[in-house]
Amino acid sequence: MGTPERASERLVEATRELLWERGYVGTSPRAILDRAGAGQGSMYHHFKGKPDLALAAIRRTAEELRAAVTAVLDAPGTPYERIEAYLRREREVLRGCPVGRLTMDPDVLASDALRAPVDETLGWLRGRLAAIVQEGREQGQFAPELDPEETAATVLATLQGGYVLARACGDPAAFDTAVRGLLALLRPAHRQPL
Amino acid sequence: MGTPERASERLVEATRELLWERGYVGTSPRAILDRAGAGQGSMYHHFKGKPDLALAAIRRTAEELRAAVTAVLDAPGTPYERIEAYLRREREVLRGCPVGRLTMDPDVLASDALRAPVDETLGWLRGRLAAIVQEGREQGQFAPELDPEETAATVLATLQGGYVLARACGDPAAFDTAVRGLLALLRPAHRQPL
DNA sequence: GTCTATAATTAGATAGAC
DNA sequence: GTCTATCTAATTATAGAC
Numbered sequence: 001m002g003t004p005e006r007a008s009e010r011l012v013e014a015t016r017e018l019l020w021e022r023g024y025v026g027t028s029p030r031a032i033l034d035r036a037g038a039g040q041g042s043m044y045h046h047f048k049g050k051p052d053l054a055l056a057a058i059r060r061t062a063e064e065l066r067a068a069v070t071a072v073l074d075a076p077g078t079p080y081e082r083i084e085a086y087l088r089r090e091r092e093v094l095r096g097c098p099v100g101r102l103t104m105d106p107d108v109l110a111s112d113a114l115r116a117p118v119d120e121t122l123g124w125l126r127g128r129l130a131a132i133v134q135e136g137r138e139q140g141q142f143a144p145e146l147d148p149e150e151t152a153a154t155v156l157a158t159l160q161g162g163y164v165l166a167r168a169c170g171d172p173a174a175f176d177t178a179v180r181g182l183l184a185l186l187r188p189a190h191r192q193p194l
Numbered sequence: 195m196g197t198p199e200r201a202s203e204r205l206v207e208a209t210r211e212l213l214w215e216r217g218y219v220g221t222s223p224r225a226i227l228d229r230a231g232a233g234q235g236s237m238y239h240h241f242k243g244k245p246d247l248a249l250a251a252i253r254r255t256a257e258e259l260r261a262a263v264t265a266v267l268d269a270p271g272t273p274y275e276r277i278e279a280y281l282r283r284e285r286e287v288l289r290g291c292p293v294g295r296l297t298m299d300p301d302v303l304a305s306d307a308l309r310a311p312v313d314e315t316l317g318w319l320r321g322r323l324a325a326i327v328q329e330g331r332e333q334g335q336f337a338p339e340l341d342p343e344e345t346a347a348t349v350l351a352t353l354q355g356g357y358v359l360a361r362a363c364g365d366p367a368a369f370d371t372a373v374r375g376l377l378a379l380l381r382p383a384h385r386q387p388l
Numbered sequence: 389g390t391c392t393a394t395a396a397t398t399a400g401a402t403a404g405a406c
Numbered sequence: 407g408t409c410t411a412t413c414t415a416a417t418t419a420t421a422g423a424c
Contacts, residue, residue, distance in 0.1 A: 007407075007408070008407095021300060021362065022219070022300045023217075023219065023298065023299075025216070025219055025220040026218065026220075026299075026300055026301070028399055029399070029400060030399070030400085030402080031308075038408080039408060039409045040400095040401080040408095040409080040410080041403095041404095041407075041408050041409055041410080042407070042409080043394090043407050044402080045407060046407085049400075049401070050399090050401095086398070096297075096298065100355075100358045100362075103268045103290075103357075103361040103362045104217065104219075104290065104295050104298040104299075104358075104361070105405075106215060106216045106217070106220055107216075107220070107299075107316060108197045109361060109364075115362070118362050119362045119364070122358075122359060122362045122363070123362075123363065126359075129222060146375075146378055147374070147375065147378065149371060149375075150371050150372070150375030150378060151378070151379070152212040152375070152398085153356075153359060153368065153371040153372035153375050154352055154372050154375030154376045154379065156355065156359060156372070156376075157351070157352045157353075157354075157355030157356045157358070157359055157372035157376075158351045158352050158355055159351075159355060160351075160354065160358040160359065161350065161351030161352055161353060161354030161355030161358070162347075162351045163297075163357070164294045164297045164298075164316075164354040164355070165320075165354065167298070167303060168294075168297045168309070168312050168316045168317075169313050169316070169317065170303075170309070175345060177344050177347040177350035178344070178347035178348050178350070180341070181340075181343075181345045181346070181347050181348030182351075182379075183349045184339060184341065184344060184345070184381040185340070185345070185348065185376075185380065187339075202389095222416075222417055222418080223417075223418060224416070232390080232391095233390060233391050233392075234390095234391080234392080234418095234419080234420090235389075235391055235392080235421095235422095236389070236390050236391080238419075238420080239389060239390070240389085243419075244417095244419095289408070377421070
């Protein structure tokens with residue numbers, strides 16, 4: 001492990017870190033090269049330029065997120081438990097979502113190529129969550145009035161917004177508060193009172 | 195109405211627009227001056243520099259947001275209806291939240307001065323929503339298990355995250371879907387089934 | 389107050405040596 | 407493949423005229 005051998009690899013990793021920390025417009029090729037320990041020639045040999053390198057970085061970040069989410073959502077448990085596990089999974093909350101944050105980047109949104117992996121990843125995530133809500137509805141754990149697509153969107157939006165609240169006050173607890181509020185609303189016991 | 199007379203006024207307005215569209219790191223003094231139709235001297239006469247001007251712009255945006263939210267939340271109606279009115283109020287969804295988007299800006303978060311108005315505004319909003327949830331709980335419209343602070347955080351997070359989802363796919367409908375999902379979870383009728 | 393001129397620094401990319 | 411040198415434009419700010 002540690003620093004990768006190949007320069008192209010180090011460039012992608014450095015870009016991933018910087019996109020997460022500073023976004024696309026806030027990341028300069030200079031900063032990438034410094035962090036990767038590579039020269040300009042190395043970057044322009046492997047990639048066509050900043051957008052091309054960023055695309056490679058975003059795609060890898062998206063892949064990793066999907067793998068991590070799949071591991072949590074495919075774990076055993078009731079639908080509610082799996083959603084709860086996803087909402088409560090360990091996160092570096094103050095760093096924000098490495099995929100979701102890109103939607104606040106004007107240059108990313110202006111490029112169909114850069115926006116595509118973001119759109120696909122969040123769309124996939126919504127679909128996964130919707131399937132679980134649907135499952136819970138069929139099992140009677142969730143009320144039939146809950147639309148799976150809508151509920152999934154609410155779950156994902158609460159997560160993404162939780163990052164916003166936590167970063168605003170500089171305290172990860174704000175994220176947890178929003179998640180607890182959502183879990184209370186989703187809780188089967190509460191929707192089927194005594 | 196129209197373009198303000200005073201240059202300082204035009205500078206603040208231009209900065210407000212650009213911060214909303216491109217964020218802090220994506221906004222250059224040059225772009226501000228172009229949009230405001232002002233020269234460099236004008237800007238450095240009224241403001242100490244980019245951070246100072248941005249602070250003035252952020253404060254005004256925060257003021258306007260508070261006024262607009264107050265108008266909706268203080269309107270007549272049950273607690274659920276007032277929250278629903280807030281969630282469904284007209285928004286330019288794809289532009290995102292002018293305050294919330296700043297939390298994704300590394301330079302804003304790195305500055306206590308710039309982050310303060312963002313933190314205060316979202317904190318105030320959470321407080322207002324929590325008071326309404328509390329009210330609804332006392333009236334029996336919301337279940338006693340719903341913690342007002344947590345529920346308010348969930349409502350605000352869903353909004354902020356709704357912008358993320360909508361911007362990712364370039365469709366405001368994604369925002370509405372998340373809102374409908376939240377309203378279904380909050381709906382008194384669903385929490386007190388037949 | 390507002391302007392233009394200037395300047396030091398960085399962004400983003402190219403050329404060509406090794 | 408990787409490096410350094412170079413280049414054009416933009417960023418952020420200062421100086422000084424009007």
